[in-house]
Amino acid sequence: MTDTTALERGIGAAPSRARRRRFQWRDPWGHPRGLALVTWIYILWSIVPVLLAIRFAFNSGRSRSAAQGWSLRWFWKDPNLSVFHDPTLSSALQQSLTLAFFAMLIATPLGVALALGLQRWRGPGSGTANVLTLLPLVTPELVFAVGLFLLFTTAFKVIGLGTTAQVIGHVTFSMSFVVVIVRGRLATIGGDLEEAAADLGAPPWDVVRRILVPLLLPAIAASLLIVFALSIDDFVVSQYLASGADTTTVPMRIYAQARAAPTPALNALATIMLTVTLLALGLAYLVFRLMTRGEGGGSAIGQLAGIEAGIDAGGSK
Amino acid sequence: MTPRWIWRVLAAPPLVWLALFFLVATYAIVSVGMGNVTTLFEPVPHWNPLDWNVGYLVQAIKDVLPGGTTWPVAVRTVAYVVVAMALSLVIGYPVAYYAARYAGRSRGIVLLLLVLPFWISYIMRMFAWTNLLATDGYASKALNGLGIDTLMNRLGVMDGNDWLGGQSVTVVLALVYGYLPFFILPLYASLDRLDHRLIEASRDLGASPFQSFWRTVLPLSKSGILAGMVLIALPMFGDYFTQDLMSGSPHTSMIGNTINGYVQGGSEKSLGAALTMLLSVFLLVFMLGYLRSMRAEQRQATT
Amino acid sequence: MSAGKGDIKLDGLVKRYGEVVAVNGIDLDVPGGEFFTMLGPSGCGKTTTLRLIAGFERPDEGEILLDGVDMSRTPPHRRNVNTVFQSYALFPHKTVEENVGFGLRYQKVSKADAARRVGEAMELVRLGGLGHRKPGQLSGGQQQRVALARALVLEPPVLLLDEPLGALDARLRIDLQVELKRIQETLEVTFIYVTHDQDEALTMSDRVAVMRNGNIEQCGPPQELYEEPSTAFVANFLGASNLVPVQAAADGAGGAQLTLGNFTLVAAECAGDLRGDALAMIRPERVRLEPHGTTGENRMPGMVEEVVYLGFHQDVRVRLATGALIRVDVPNDGDAIEYEQGNAVSVHLPPRYLRVLETDEPAPTDQPDAAPAEVS
Numbered sequence: 001m002t003d004t005t006a007l008e009r010g011i012g013a014a015p016s017r018a019r020r021r022r023f024q025w026r027d028p029w030g031h032p033r034g035l036a037l038v039t040w041i042y043i044l045w046s047i048v049p050v051l052l053a054i055r056f057a058f059n060s061g062r063s064r065s066a067a068q069g070w071s072l073r074w075f076w077k078d079p080n081l082s083v084f085h086d087p088t089l090s091s092a093l094q095q096s097l098t099l100a101f102f103a104m105l106i107a108t109p110l111g112v113a114l115a116l117g118l119q120r121w122r123g124p125g126s127g128t129a130n131v132l133t134l135l136p137l138v139t140p141e142l143v144f145a146v147g148l149f150l151l152f153t154t155a156f157k158v159i160g161l162g163t164t165a166q167v168i169g170h171v172t173f174s175m176s177f178v179v180v181i182v183r184g185r186l187a188t189i190g191g192d193l194e195e196a197a198a199d200l201g202a203p204p205w206d207v208v209r210r211i212l213v214p215l216l217l218p219a220i221a222a223s224l225l226i227v228f229a230l231s232i233d234d235f236v237v238s239q240y241l242a243s244g245a246d247t248t249t250v251p252m253r254i255y256a257q258a259r260a261a262p263t264p265a266l267n268a269l270a271t272i273m274l275t276v277t278l279l280a281l282g283l284a285y286l287v288f289r290l291m292t293r294g295e296g297g298g299s300a301i302g303q304l305a306g307i308e309a310g311i312d313a314g315g316s317k
Numbered sequence: 318m319t320p321r322w323i324w325r326v327l328a329a330p331p332l333v334w335l336a337l338f339f340l341v342a343t344y345a346i347v348s349v350g351m352g353n354v355t356t357l358f359e360p361v362p363h364w365n366p367l368d369w370n371v372g373y374l375v376q377a378i379k380d381v382l383p384g385g386t387t388w389p390v391a392v393r394t395v396a397y398v399v400v401a402m403a404l405s406l407v408i409g410y411p412v413a414y415y416a417a418r419y420a421g422r423s424r425g426i427v428l429l430l431l432v433l434p435f436w437i438s439y440i441m442r443m444f445a446w447t448n449l450l451a452t453d454g455y456a457s458k459a460l461n462g463l464g465i466d467t468l469m470n471r472l473g474v475m476d477g478n479d480w481l482g483g484q485s486v487t488v489v490l491a492l493v494y495g496y497l498p499f500f501i502l503p504l505y506a507s508l509d510r511l512d513h514r515l516i517e518a519s520r521d522l523g524a525s526p527f528q529s530f531w532r533t534v535l536p537l538s539k540s541g542i543l544a545g546m547v548l549i550a551l552p553m554f555g556d557y558f559t560q561d562l563m564s565g566s567p568h569t570s571m572i573g574n575t576i577n578g579y580v581q582g583g584s585e586k587s588l589g590a591a592l593t594m595l596l597s598v599f600l601l602v603f604m605l606g607y608l609r610s611m612r613a614e615q616r617q618a619t620t
Numbered sequence: 621m622s623a624g625k626g627d628i629k630l631d632g633l634v635k636r637y638g639e640v641v642a643v644n645g646i647d648l649d650v651p652g653g654e655f656f657t658m659l660g661p662s663g664c665g666k667t668t669t670l671r672l673i674a675g676f677e678r679p680d681e682g683e684i685l686l687d688g689v690d691m692s693r694t695p696p697h698r699r700n701v702n703t704v705f706q707s708y709a710l711f712p713h714k715t716v717e718e719n720v721g722f723g724l725r726y727q728k729v730s731k732a733d734a735a736r737r738v739g740e741a742m743e744l745v746r747l748g749g750l751g752h753r754k755p756g757q758l759s760g761g762q763q764q765r766v767a768l769a770r771a772l773v774l775e776p777p778v779l780l781l782d783e784p785l786g787a788l789d790a791r792l793r794i795d796l797q798v799e800l801k802r803i804q805e806t807l808e809v810t811f812i813y814v815t816h817d818q819d820e821a822l823t824m825s826d827r828v829a830v831m832r833n834g835n836i837e838q839c840g841p842p843q844e845l846y847e848e849p850s851t852a853f854v855a856n857f858l859g860a861s862n863l864v865p866v867q868a869a870a871d872g873a874g875g876a877q878l879t880l881g882n883f884t885l886v887a888a889e890c891a892g893d894l895r896g897d898a899l900a901m902i903r904p905e906r907v908r909l910e911p912h913g914t915t916g917e918n919r920m921p922g923m924v925e926e927v928v929y930l931g932f933h934q935d936v937r938v939r940l941a942t943g944a945l946i947r948v949d950v951p952n953d954g955d956a957i958e959y960e961q962g963n964a965v966s967v968h969l970p971p972r973y974l975r976v977l978e979t980d981e982p983a984p985t986d987q988p989d990a991a992p993a994e995v996s
Binding site for chain 1: 674675676695696697698699701702703705707709710711712713722723725726727770771774
């Protein structure tokens, strides 16, 4: 509605309308349109480039900077240059998935055990253990990667660089995320339930088995998938601990070819990786929503907050 | 009560893992930086502090001081990071504030869209811009069509009209683009926790909207701003890939590029390790501050 | 019920947290079948004492005997006592039935027996038909009943209740008080009940222990605590009371002479040998207001300073000539005189209602009604 229509509808309405508009920044009940505009421009700025990169993956032409029709040529149709048929691209995808799979399987149990231990362990050493758990979250990735690189080329030469070293690197930084997620969940569960179970006669291992593990399942499932996503997205650690062409991951391949890539096959590769990551995260979210459904709102929100805290803490990654 | 040893037994394996692959790895940097090299320039770490050789560290310190070879890079890095953080604050605060206070019914979707970049690989997000900023890219064409390149040239932050051709402005904006989500989320969290009744109370006590923002909201979100600043400062100082992807020119290289060149490049790993030590000590200040506030919050959450 | 009678005896129980002494050497004897309440402000050690009996905390010193057997070193899952938690601590991933049946798995009970006992326990707390719900789908009062059933189904000789009604609204609390008392009397189980709410303590308990700073201040039947508080703290925590600083001197006949400014008061009873600084204590409803000028024993002139109308009674505050302020509870029986601010009156403090107590450091609260809610 514009001022003209307001004027047409009634003389009395017009001045107040005009006044309200002029002093809008002062109106405590008004919607701050300036802020809304900044926010939505920012959101567009942050997401549209990625959407365009995905769009170019479906080009039928060779351009990576302009739309040229639609095709699945760069995914698998092209017999030589597509992700599926170019061995450098497909092996990168395979390496990324392998690393993510192993990182997920190792980091999650370690992180859960550490979270349980830290939550209950009081006394000498527990403070140090707490700091040690949080340190990887705030260590700049370059420092972390240089350290592991030098470690595997000197003292731990037996392991050496390569897939094993890459998995170890990914497990080391993602374990702390698992700890944050699981501790968030433990905090919402609270100590009362464990005491209640013991009070009703359950011996210690039964408390863990019948109470803690079932209640931690959503956090464990979420952790698995989040570690998977962290590992898939990682670049610096993968690059420093790689040993050659066969240990190149998707982000490394993109990094190596971004400025020189001849075809949108690279966009297709990036698109596949993004899809896998977002599927894992969507699944993580759904799983814990479903698994915490019967508990009433409070704990589901608490759990969400736990994951958000994990995201917060993940700034250095 | 569950016996206490159970918890220690559970915590032991992951702690041993962290000790080996985090603490020892960090110590490896020191050992190599304070070590020696073979005739083939392979580093020989000195694990025993008594054998430490300070040669590389002295060299690294000389390099980053005025007159040294790394000095211009160090200055440029600080300048880039400071400008990028300032821009992040200017863009990020309104966004976080809007999302926390005014998004209303669309809050869920706004939040989702703010979180999304987190989970898109950083490299992929930079890669997207290499598509757009190529000479025939959409963004290049639009920016040059609007005369932004001329404006940037006048401001002295751009040379020519190739946005990917070693431009400071591109690198700084890419840093902002890359790390802004990490600034917005902790800030959003702290603004969201802020009790809205406090704003109402300040209004009730006679503050204008601006005064109430300035005297109530801003001071109360200080910890969120600080957390966000630290969270983006740490990775920015260690960044080398943004520069590589968006410029690649030695005229825009950052300290991370120097370290990366030394360590991955080959013959100067020890000097690279020494430089990493210097960078770590510089960043330790930020890290410790952040760690303290995080632990304080954790304690609040668990008790 | 079970084999044991449910006698609980605490002997020199001490619990420290670092420098803080939470429980400071408590001795207590609770005979089987008693409804025993530990009452006190937050931080007085009542919850810690309960947790020591339950086994969630390890005592630093002392013994906890159940039917004569020390169980202070027995882990909680082997103790024959059960707890109703303030938070209820219902397992959110299990249905109501599974919650109630949780502990039966650890007793040698056949499946059929277990199902029957779960059903009985649910009937006892009037929860029939809700067995398949999850705790999250129940109201606060219903959750409270599940917590009760879950503990009672194990037929413990002693039931520990930690502020079980703390999270409920006032009306529901009164209903559940009556019901708890009914269940306790039916089952003849020892109840050890922790609360900071004096009404709860007075309504349900056979005996009450008022706790403060990790010690038991006074222990006895509710009536005794109310009528004959032995300390100013107890007098203040249970009900309202007037506490006036006086100079006391024994009169040789079991009573005391109290000097208050220029006036002398007589107290019919005076425990111990109190001399010098003391507190004269009298309940507001025992103070009489008489027309100005009335003279006689224990009568003092004063002026009405404030009248608070409370419906079924009025709270009249009278400033005595000595400067002390006396609260008087005047029942609203239809014939009572309406007092107004500024009225001169004569205040009668009957000797048999006047108690002499030791002076105390300032009591934690002037009005027990406003006692801070227990958080822990």
